[in-house]
Amino acid sequence: MSVPSKSNTSNYRPDLLELAAGYAQDSVVVTTAQLELPGPQFLYVNSAFTRMTGYSARELLGKTPRILQGEATCRETLARLRAELAAGRDFIARTTNYRRDGSPFEIEWIISHIRDERGRTTHYVAIQRDITGRQLAETELRARDQELRDTSVRLLQTLRELERAERQSVYRERLLALGEMAAGVAHDLNNALTPLVSVLDLLGRSELAPRESQWVESARAATEHAVEVVKNLQHFYRADDLPGTRQPIDMAELAQSVRELTRPKWSADRSAGSAIEFDVRAAAVPPVDGNLTELRQALVNLVFNAVDAMPSGGRLEINVSCRSGEVVVEVVDTGEGMADDVACRCFEPYFTTKSSGSGLGLSICHGVVKRHGGRIETRPNPDGGTVFRICLPPATRYSAAATATAAGGDTAKLRMLYIDDAEVSRDSMKALLCALGHEVDVADGGDSGLERWREREYDVLLTDLTMAPTTGVDVTRAVKSATPEMPVILLSGLPRDEVAAMFGGHMQPDAILEKPFSLDEIEALLEKLKHT
Ligand code: ADP
Numbered sequence: 001m002s003v004p005s006k007s008n009t010s011n012y013r014p015d016l017l018e019l020a021a022g023y024a025q026d027s028v029v030v031t032t033a034q035l036e037l038p039g040p041q042f043l044y045v046n047s048a049f050t051r052m053t054g055y056s057a058r059e060l061l062g063k064t065p066r067i068l069q070g071e072a073t074c075r076e077t078l079a080r081l082r083a084e085l086a087a088g089r090d091f092i093a094r095t096t097n098y099r100r101d102g103s104p105f106e107i108e109w110i111i112s113h114i115r116d117e118r119g120r121t122t123h124y125v126a127i128q129r130d131i132t133g134r135q136l137a138e139t140e141l142r143a144r145d146q147e148l149r150d151t152s153v154r155l156l157q158t159l160r161e162l163e164r165a166e167r168q169s170v171y172r173e174r175l176l177a178l179g180e181m182a183a184g185v186a187h188d189l190n191n192a193l194t195p196l197v198s199v200l201d202l203l204g205r206s207e208l209a210p211r212e213s214q215w216v217e218s219a220r221a222a223t224e225h226a227v228e229v230v231k232n233l234q235h236f237y238r239a240d241d242l243p244g245t246r247q248p249i250d251m252a253e254l255a256q257s258v259r260e261l262t263r264p265k266w267s268a269d270r271s272a273g274s275a276i277e278f279d280v281r282a283a284a285v286p287p288v289d290g291n292l293t294e295l296r297q298a299l300v301n302l303v304f305n306a307v308d309a310m311p312s313g314g315r316l317e318i319n320v321s322c323r324s325g326e327v328v329v330e331v332v333d334t335g336e337g338m339a340d341d342v343a344c345r346c347f348e349p350y351f352t353t354k355s356s357g358s359g360l361g362l363s364i365c366h367g368v369v370k371r372h373g374g375r376i377e378t379r380p381n382p383d384g385g386t387v388f389r390i391c392l393p394p395a396t397r398y399s400a401a402a403t404a405t406a407a408g409g410d411t412a413k414l415r416m417l418y419i420d421d422a423e424v425s426r427d428s429m430k431a432l433l434c435a436l437g438h439e440v441d442v443a444d445g446g447d448s449g450l451e452r453w454r455e456r457e458y459d460v461l462l463t464d465l466t467m468a469p470t471t472g473v474d475v476t477r478a479v480k481s482a483t484p485e486m487p488v489i490l491l492s493g494l495p496r497d498e499v500a501a502m503f504g505g506h507m508q509p510d511a512i513l514e515k516p517f518s519l520d521e522i523e524a525l526l527e528k529l530k531h532t
Helices: 016-023 047-053 075-086 132-204 210-238 251-261 263-267 292-308 340-345 361-371 423-435 446-455 472-482 496-501 519-530
Strands: 027-032 042-045 091-098 104-115 121-130 246-249 276-282 288-291 314-323 326-333 375-380 386-392 415-419 439-443 460-464 488-492 511-514
Touching (some): 047 121, 075 091, 075 104, 104 132, 132 423, 132 488, 132 519, 246 251, 251 263, 251 326, 263 276, 263 292, 292 314, 292 386, 361 375, 415 423, 415 446, 423 439, 423 519, 446 460, 446 472, 472 488, 488 496, 496 511
Parallel strands (some): 276 314, 415 439, 415 460, 460 488
Antiparallel strands (some): 027 042, 027 121, 091 104, 104 121, 246 288, 314 326, 375 386
């Protein structure tokens, strides 16, 4: 530290330095140079220092700066300070000090030695700055930085989830494509197997030498195996009825059992203000031909959703009735309801508005109902809340042919027209029907078949489904719209309910025969038609 000589400046005054220090924005402190206890003493403090600490100059002078230290003052910094000053070096550091009222503040300070002409330290001068604001800003900055890091981690997670969802949707698309291919293959194989089964059935009923009869048996066993393989293929792409899982189901009974099954969800741990009243109102309805596990799961999902939508309690109903020949099951709640955009998307897989929802409940319901040949829809409940309605075809519509009973030997001779554009099928079917004692005309397409049918009187019309340009559906509709009482049997390599769905409930055939079918099956069916 050097003082300007008087000769340099004409208006220099000895008190000018003190005056300047007094006006400085940063705190200026001069202390004695005693490092040992009781420590250095304040000899001079400027007004910035008194403002910063809350002490008056009078209170400070003669005291040690240690009165500013406290719990959060860094002991390590103080030890370094002593060591540096004792070694004759200046010191720069940051620490926490305390004001007169006990509140902490952060300072950055520089301590320099004031030396005499022999270089001995006589005093220390410290310049200090309150950096509490800067420190806060830095803490804030660090918090923001952390927040940004957390956000980017979350973004990465979301990205990964999106990628996973995309992979799943590609997987679903592939399965769908595979399913379509399997459906096509199954259809063609069923068509190809039909004449084989028919001819082998006929041979089985003929008088054959033991060796030939053995050959026929082997061929029948191999064909039955092939039929089984195709059935399994259909189970894969339809992903529904595992063999033997369809049964007549009373939806009213099922609704009651679902009410009991879900009791823990809607009645447990609910305070009086959030109670749920749950009623099942069921009329007598015809059974549906269905998969019990799947239909139960669908109703349970709807009930769970209804309960989730009524956190403050409400009324839940399952109504079962029969309307326009369909079994109708409605799950009605008085919950929070669905906004239009939610209602539009609620059946989409993975769509959910719940923090811990899977978004799969309703898409599973949709799949189940569709596989049962029905439909599911939603609408707002006029009393507030939501209504989910499931419409299912009654059992008879599924299985007109399957319910045909007992083959009888006394099938009277019928006059039949069989329409099929595939020559092999046409010939084998004609042979089969003739062997059963009927009179059979054939036509090689929908148009020629209809022409033939208009020219002659028939007792039964049989038609293949897949023909161009006039399909079996077109033929059925044309015949049924002209003569509704005319029995029509539709033959197809597709599953029965898929074919039934093509008619949308209008002008349906009297029976749908799945290819390949056995001789017994067609006999039973003709017998049944004869009696209706
Ligand atoms: P999750 O229940 O796992 O969310 P869902 O497929 O069952 O999946 O339902 C999809 C969405 O449809 C739900 O998140 C909810 O927003 C809406 N939802 C379903 N049922 C109801 C209901 N009864 N009332 C109101 N909203 C519903």
